[in-house]
Amino acid sequence: MPTATADVLDELVRASALLTEANSVTRLIAAMVEQANDITRSDLAAFYLRTDHSEEVSFKLSYRRGRLDSPKELATNGELVEFLEESEESVVLLERKNSPFNELLLDSNSASGVALPLVTGRSLLGVLIVNSREERFYGRARLQFLDSLARIAAGVLNNAQLYRELQEHARQIEELQRYQENVFSSMTNLLVTTDESGRVHYFNRAAAERFALDEARVGLTLKDIFGKGLTKDVFKTIDTVEQNGQTVLGLEGIYKTDEIDIDYSLNIAPLQGKRGRHEGLTLIFTDQTAESRLKQEMKVVSEERRLIKDMFSSYLSEDIVKLLVENPDLVKPGGGARNATVFFADIAGYTNFSEGKDPASIVKILNEFFEEAEPIIRRHRGYLDKYIGDCIMAVFGVPVDAGEEDTVHAVTCALELQMLVNSPRRTFFRGEAEHLRIQIGMHTGPVVAGNLGGSRRMDFTEIGDTVNVAARLEGVAVAGEIIITENTRQHLGDRFSLEERKPVEVKGKKKPIKIFNVIGIDQQSA
Incomplete structure (x- = not known):
């Protein structure tokens, strides 16, 4: 272990570079523990990561390096963890003696040790512990290196955890978007939405198929797309909803062009964002032509089944x-x-x-x-x-x-x-x-x-x-x-x-x- 301040700084710079190069929380913790163990020449280095499950907090062994054994978990209600969390200061034991912090001597063969809290803000992220079989092993140079390493690692670990949480949040948003898209795509109703400027922002698969829409229509106004098929009264109602924010349900009509003929029922509702901010409209067309045909088919099937039941129930x-x-x-x-x-x-x-x-x-x-x-x-x-x-x-x-x-x-x-x-x-x-x-x-x-x-x-x-x-x-x-x-x-x-x-x-x-x-x-x- 280097003893000069300049040598300690050199080791710290090299260790810091390894920490910042780690591209995941797991690799970061491994690099921190290995540097703490190798540079201080300890017999054991272990990191206990804080884990929150609802209201229960635990400090479980995340990574270890060395020849001595270490427990799988630290007692959250023990003197050591409580002191580290309250004081945010390291604990040093130079020899095994009657101390409330003997818990930091992880192995029965450990004679001295240091427990360092990794703190960011007012939150204890975890505890780094190093042990040696020699008494008074941790002098000024080793403590200086370990303290600086723990402070740097705390910041990098906090950033890594925030990044991981951000990735998870982004993944959840993507899943939610996929789920929403699947819901909209599976709808039999024809869904069209506009943005705050009145331009078409989205339409589902059913609307695309029934109204013959493609991606080139996104960004056009409702009149650009539906001007030939919808009446002036319908557009007037759409403008009214846009202005007063009142939902209109069951507006019936016939959408008719040279290629398309739909007997529809239309619901128009304002699309609101945070704090009630106007973000456009939602238009849901119910294709009553297809619905009537489906009802008729169901009626035929139902009648067919009734006839079969009447015909055979007395004989089979x-x-x-x-x-x-x-x-x-x-x-x-x-x-x-x-x-x-x-x-x-x-x-x-x-x-x-x-x-x-x-x-x-x-x-x-x-x-x-x-x-x-x-x-x-x-x-x-x-x-x-x-x-x-x-x-x-x-x-x-x-x-x-x-x-x-x-x-x-x-x-x-x-x-x-x-x-x-x-x-x-x-x-x-x-x-x-x-x-x-x-x-x-x-x-x-x-x-x-x-x-x-x-x-x-x-x-x-x-x-x-x-x-x-x-x-x-x-x-x-x-x-x-x-x-x-x-x-x-x-x-x-x-x-x-x-x-x-x-x-x-x-x-x-x-x-x-x-x-x-x-x-x-x-x-x-x-």
Whole structure:
């Protein structure tokens, strides 16, 4: 360590140059600590930076250099920090003794040390501490250097912190400007602002697109830009707002040029700065042409969803109805080709049974059966197409196609219906109707499904050869049977026990059709 005053000044000049060259708070602190440690030849140099979190203040270790250990933090309520903050003077301990400032001896091996406050104005920025294992290590020259270094570092550190705060403030302003620009750009309303001289200062993306504006229009007057489309009364109102500072809302009109036609509602408001200083106007155009079109489109969508709900809510499960409401394109108007499984469930011998009986009692018997059968069909994601006398027509795979699962659902549903009819606990087919059973025919293939009918009445239904074959097979089945075709069987895998039957001839088919009777669910594959 130099002892002559001139040598101390030389070291201080070199250290100061290093401090001023540091381009960040972190590098500045590192340079200060390293110079304090190296030039004084201390065994330890450490800097504790003041940190403010709301109302809590702490002095945490920011940087250290040397062979001795140092704590991570200084006690803010200790004698050392309180003295440094109040007096703004350095504390020197030349030997380890009973002192209220022993805290500045950071390591148990430290014998002497100096604590220097870095102060600017009335604020303590941090504490620089140097320690040595030798007693009376810090003489006049070292103290003179350290004191001067701390004073210079305090000023540079304060400037660096102010610069960092300024950068952060600038970053926040930029983020706020970007956020504001994003908000304005995402607005569907047409936003135009002017400065205090009445010239256009800003317009958002919607205004640029609708009014065909570009950056070259910035700086022009409102009349230069909108003179052809806005009436004299509108400009008179704009002048009035500019003079009296009163907001005008809901000024309606039509902006019309050779290229643009807008039915608008206009809000005009003064743009005020600090202390109410006039800084221009804000004009917000609501494009009622686009708004009306959007409302009409929403009305059409809403009506479309209502029709879908009305059409299917009585025949499909709630989850499928919800899916159709959210995806109306799944229901093609006029009919579309689908692959589906169709079954007809008919009450065996019902025609003979109903002869000579009271019509009201006949209807009651049917309704009691239909009341129990309907929720089973819906639970298995089937579409209850229609009742044909004592027969139920149900379709699986329309209006929502689930692939092979539709066929599995159809056969499972048919088995559950047969179990229901054969159950001793059933609530229908009682009294004279106790002997009644059902027969089911089923076929899988392409169908045309859609809204069919005239302008006064339309129904969602299915037509095609698949429907005809399923209807014919219902006549082939006898009471208690579920007759399916080879097409249906191919979609079932090994889930069900089947009994192959003799192929049957069906009207409209050149060759006999291979058929099977469904016995039940295959327990080995279940």
